[in-house]
Amino acid sequence: MDKLIYSIFEQTNTLLLLFVIIGSLFTLSKGADLFVDEAVSLSIRWGIPKLIIGATIVSLGTTLPEASVGIIAALNGNSDLALGNAVGSTITNTSFILGLAAIVGTLPIDMKTISKQGSILFLCSILLVFISLPVFYNGITGMIYQHIGWLFLLLLLLYIQYLIKSAKKSNEFLSETLIEVEDSSLVIQLLKFFIGISIVILSSSLLIPAVEVGALRVGIPQSVVASTLVAFGTSLPELITAITAVRKNHGELAFGNIIGANILNILFVIGSAAAISHGGLLIPQIYYTVHYPTMLIVLFIIGYFAKNKRNKHKTLTKMEGLCLLSLYGVYLVLNYS
Template sequence: MVYLLLLLGFVLLIKGADYFIDGSSAIATSFRISPLIIGLTVVAFGTGAPEATISIIAALEGNADVTIGNIVGSNLLNMSLVVGLTAIIFPLKVESTTIRKEIPFAFLATIVLYVLMNDIMQNIVGNTITRSDGIIFLLFFSIFMYYVIEAARNSREQNTSIEENIEKQPIGKSTLLTIGGLAAIILGGYFVVENSTVIAYRFGMSETLVGLTIVAIGSSLPELITSITAAMKKQSEMALGNIVGSSIFNILFVIGISSVISPLAVNNKMFIDVILLLGLTIILFIFSRTKYTIGKIEGLILTLAYILYLIYIILRN
């Protein structure tokens, strides 16, 4: 039964992502909003829902290792495997605004995480993400949301005079496709994570390892499937916006809310993972500057980087 539900989860993820991208793209066209902005908000927060759900539930149950491991592991996967596989399938065009603001903001979010989880830097015994730290995360998230809203407004104003040749879909149908696709993604993500975690525990994996691998990979499947689907539909702006937006959302909102609910004790092993995440974000920034495209070779390098990381954490734990 566990394996059957796991298979059902994958089916829901794949079909849900297909409908979700079609609906989101149609909404972007109808309201003359850049696909990048839709990717950073609707798509990113929608595909980030599994991470949010899992991390908040884990925080309520006092499983800090799963909460933090899930977010850091998901972001590592987003910045390497998700970008990598997507770029291998279809090279990702990078808008200059993404380079100037979104990717550096993802880097800033990771720096904030490293500083707030490192209580030794703050002369406090024991590393914990406290409720006050959670409020700081949420304040940074508010700043990010303000920027995105302003960017959406500017994007709409710039596109008001542009006559679109794309046949517009009825807004009701677009909304239904988006909501239905998102529901399938969240339900599919839940089935994949829950059942793969049960299988992992049967093989004797630790909580930290489960959080960084099975839960992180399972909860990041919506981002992976959605980004690949977007790239195949030649919506590369939406694909990259989804990845970067989801990574920002994971750290600032999900860890913020989770730590406000319950302070999160930090496993010392996580510092290495966060440093690796910082390094990957810098590499992604550099790759995005090469002809403003993340190509197949760069995608292959990022994919191999995640495989090496996966081998490392399995051996470490």
Template sequence: MEELLLRVVPGLPTLVLLIVIGVCILLLSKGADWAIDGVVALARRTGLPRIVIGATIVSLGTTLPEAFVSVMAAWTGNPGLALGNAVGSIIADTGLILGVACVMTRVPMNKFILQRTGWVQVGSATLLVVIALISLWIMPEPVIKRGIGFLFLGLLALYMYATYSWAKSGGNQAMDGEAEDESDEMGIPKSFLMIFGGLFLVILGARVLIPCASECAVRVGVPQDVIAATLVAFGTSLPELMTAFAAIRKGHPEIMVGNVVGADVLNCLFVIGASASATPLAIPENFFLFHFPVMLLILWSFRAFIAMQNKKGYFERWQGGWLLGIYLIYVVLQYALNVNIPH
């Protein structure tokens, strides 16, 4: 699909591109609404917390296409794309999406779930960086080997099982911060259909929107490196962003938190794990100097906010501003220092 878009989009008139962008935005909006409605209904029927469904089913749906693209890129000789996709998405998910959400509205802090999944989120990313540093120390050219890829996939399976177990054992604590559901009840099959149908529309809309928007930016004179550092990087997290906005608009921000935390874990353990299992992933020098430090700064900041145990039960706006500020500085420095992440 990517190659087809790259061939077709440059030949389209600007008016057609603008119409396509408009249609894609509608697909993104409608798909995100369907996905959130499906999550709420599924939580109601199964008794699982919405934050947990966001951290597992929704985040798996939004990261699965990236995992597929990354594995295919690794197989076809572009392994740097996998690492770039994963690290860039983690930074955007936590810095941009969670940051904007905390600035916009009161985002509930489910301490029971976040004290557990939050440690997996920051722990998996820290483990990735530690392994990368060991590789840098013992190898002339650092790589993430296939054995590490299989290790990450094993840790992913443990994470999914542990998240379900925590939700089941947590009782009312696992539901902390979730508003009452007054929507019409639907069956479990229809709930799954809403979730995956909605995610399909969101991913389709994002896949078509970004090449069209990039082409429009080129035609008005925006430099290619600026497009790479902004639009293309932003595009990998667009499904998570749209589902986050839909969750906030419908009064269920806890789904957004679960999606962000789950997507970070999956980008690290699933995207990098699956890609490294296919072929060893070389680690470019700029990851050690720039991308890894920014990723850890954002994730450990989020971890610190959880540890602060806000008595009010939600994240503060200044905390969202801090995360968003790091992300914006990161994007500006990518362009200024010419350290664009591989895409």
């Protein structure tokens, strides 16, 4: 089946191929939305507390597009796409989405979230960069080995356990302003649930060969396409959630969702992609010169903005949002220059 898809795309016009990529990103996002909504509905129907749903299913659901792309890419031996999508999504979430949300609305900074979740995110980022160093691979480039992937997944389980315990202590519940639970029959809910999964898998199966053929045709490295175009597309759930949240005066939810999604990009997306890849994920040189430095710089700047004592209202200002958007613009220029 994969060979047939590649054969068709190799004979497809470049403009049409671009439409396939954009269409696949759109359906991937919609499929993930459907999957999450129905997973929440089923969980509530079966009596699972909302705080557990919010801490697990919804958090994991927003990173489902990245995970599906990363896993299928890893199975096809395409580490550039798997790794680039996860790291690029983290940069996109932190710079572009938070920056845009701060400009279009009010984005409160929850110091509790920053001190706990933000610290976890920064530690995960440092861990990712550290294990990627070439010194562990005896070469000029690094490698994320299969056993490292399993380690990340173990850390993911510990992180989810931490989320559940934190939610119980603080009595946090899933906001019904962002997710509406339909009162429909069990059969319909199950049908929609599996349709959502099928759309995600099918969209990813079309997206990856389209990106590979398109990148090869125009001479752009797959790691660049994955960290920009694909990363932006798979971050659509976070983008939609953030904009919706700030417009409904729930900006603190947007901030928390972005931080949580970034942690899952590292532990869940990269972890699962590396765990199923026997050869591991090879790290191209551009990660040491562009991707990793940008990721760490953006996270440091967010931390600085959040803890800036002059920010009396504890919100991300429009000027700071513009700064984040500018950083994302510089990141795109560095990728394509």
